[in-house]
Amino acid sequence: MRLSPSQTLQRLDLDAFARRLLSVRRAYKRGGPAPERQLLYYGVMDSVNPPALLAVVGHPSSGRSSWLQAELSEQTWRSLADTWPALLWPEMEVHDRTGRVPEGHPDLHPLLKPHMHTLSGRASGAGVFSLPLGPVRADVTESGYFLFDTIGEQIMHLQPQLFYKHRGIERMAVGRTVEDVTLLAERISGTTTAGHTAAYVTAVEQASGYATPDAVRWERQLFMELERLYNHAHDISQMASASGMTVGQAQVARVKEECLRLAGDLTGCRYLRGAIKPFGSAAIDWRAVSSIVLDRLAAADARMQRFVSLLQRTPTFVDRLVGTGIVNRDWADDYGLVGPTARACGIRTDARLEYAPWTSDVGFTLCVVPRANGDALDRFEVRVQEWSVSIQMIRSLLSRLASTNHAENSDGPHGSPGPTVSKGWGGGTVEGPRGRISHVVQVDHGRIAFWGIRSASSWIWPVFGLATANGNIQTDFPVIDASFGLSYAGLDR
């Protein structure tokens, strides 16, 4: 996301703010290959008095963004959630954090404090059962509570209750130095460490008027692609597991492990913590390692391709996925869906295409599937394609990085100009494994004054309940769950 540090927020009154947001809503409603304007961030600044709503609207065609702010001076404000479902959860969050009430919100209840709210079934009648699942679940699944209304095997309604892992990370950061907050950014969601850190660091560097060297951008993108590789391998393995394909599960999980070990050997951390730093230089001398990395990637890729093609040719596997957990295009537009889940519906959206067009020079191509039914099979196919694209991107990024002189780039903060502006706003938008991640920061003399995080999962979670309920049966739930592959921690923060 390009945002000049001098650009100020547009301070609007609540009515004008609402009008601007509704024009974005119309852009989503218009359909087409992808919305012309996107809501990158919606949240509240609760450290100022009175608290203020903050929205960042992205313009994918130009890669620019507009920043809107409106003070919540009254105890209530007019809710937009009834006309724009994407705001249902963000408005509840504002309510929880400030106590200001969104008037006309269709489903207002405590969101950030799940222990203060008891879900009850929505459906009633003969043969209707409410079935709870979680928050403690089998295996290594994160904490989330799901209440199913079922009739026989049919799922009628699903209410997810999340935020069991709400740590208040955004508030924790206020007043801390930019470098310390990097550690927090790495811990928003374990499986999206590189994505969140890259978005945070980009935002901080923009706020500080720092021009990021090319080599550093390439290196960050490489780490993000590596992260995508192991996340996609994990999701594909989970889909194989959910449909009982034991060999596929084990072998693709092995591919994931190979990617994690590669990340661990490169950066010292399997989950890429400590790899991306603000105002940093390229961390690794890529000339020395590039051939080893290429060899190991080729081995992982060969195994992946072999077992994916075996899965694709197994009728029982394909049968479990096809038509399961369909996301229809209306929901995708209403909730501003992002990432592979959106691309499986045929929406041509990808933050790399929209806000980092240079990635097309290093092998990025947008992956959409021709079927575009938005079912589990499409989500599987999109991930399979993206795996290959990421491998290709890592190859070309490696050749670029290996041809630059590491010594020139490794001078560290002393050699680079460093932060040039002491106060300012910045935004960072990247494409994580699950979709678009946006961070918004306000930096004041090297310390964080405000931090807003929108993970990909936060846009997708509300759709998950809808996609699970419509026409699916209980035994489909594991397949749907695996095909969405959402992060709980990234939403909860």
Next chain:
Amino acid sequence: MTLGQAVWMQGMQLGFVLLVSPLIKGILNRWKEFVQGKRGPSIFQVYRDLRKLFHKETVIPEDAGLLYRVAPYVYFAAPLIVTMLIPVLTSYPLFMAFAGDMMAGGFILGLGTYALLVGATAGASPYGGIGSTRARFVSMCVEPALILILFAVSFSAHATIPYIVNGVMQHLGWSPVHLLLMAAFFAVLLAETGRIPVDNPSSHREFSMIDHNRAYDYSGPHLALIEWGGCMKFVVLGVILLNVITSPWGLANGHSALALLAGAALVFVKFLALLAMVVWVESSIGKLRLLRIAEYMAAAAAVALTAVILAVAGV
């Protein structure tokens, strides 16, 4: 054969099913993991798990009644009773052989399954209920195929006593009826013991499980009995497939202990072949959608029906 000898031999049969069944499950688990490219647990892991469970305390849901407590014992006892009706180690009938035919064996196993699903429902956990309804659905789909298999057996053997049936099957000598019966019973065995494509025994996903859901509330020795009963059920159905329907080859003809031990070893070898088949199926196809189980069992029933028609026609 004296009565004492007969009792002793029957004891050997029971001992084989009781003590070797966890080993057979252990080998199956290890082979399955081996095919996935892993080392897999020790083949004796099932014994260790049972020992662990027997040493644990039992936690019983508050409102669970007598049915809940009795169910694991019934489920455990059922395969042992069936063991006495079928040729596990010997090719000649033992003293309980004429107490019940294959139909009775099916009913007794069915009683164990029924007890478990009533017990699971009595535990009042929603998952127990789900598991029970799904298990009921699977049994309902299995039933026609099973009955048709029995028809085909009785038409071709003019008997349903396992010891007589296996003698006749031997002379069928891989005829179409024989092969079709083997295929149909193999499909029933996979469904009844909760293997892929009907249920995924290695799944940990609460929402899609069938067999494991029924044991969700059970703990400690109760759970051990259910697990052990499951192992024995697999062996009993395996014995019917291998020794009754396929061929009595390898069963002991003599009355000496040595002959019986040799019989046990050969039956074990036959089981290894069966396990290889199960592993092959489990590793190459996925778990079916719940409603497709009906189609799968309908296919098995169609195979069995063809066997019936061929048997009646005397091919």
